[in-house]
Amino acid sequence: MGMFDHVYYKGEEYQTGNFDCVMDLYFISRKKLYRERWFLGKKKRKRRVMFHGMFNFYDIENNYLAKFIDGVLVSIKKIPD
DSSP: OOOOEEEEETTEEEEESSSOOSOOEEEEETTEEEEEOEETTEEOOOEEEOOOEEEEEEOSSOEEEEEEETTEEEEEEEOOO
16 A cells, blocks of 8 residues: 545545655645645645645545646646546
8 A cells, every 4th residue: 555645625525646745745725736744744834825726626526627827726627437
């Protein structure tokens, strides 16, 4: 079993393998992406991520593709099974 990062979107938790895969927490909120990182057992504050591109996030039932341009969410599409 590999490592992954967590993505929180609309109160739900998902996984993604598209970032560093070090169990960081990512939050999609107000059309922006934020990252929260643990370091030496302590949680650091959320920081905005100026992400440009697409990444997918998923759970057992759903798979989504998010597109960001210059750190702003452009779209989130559900990927059919």
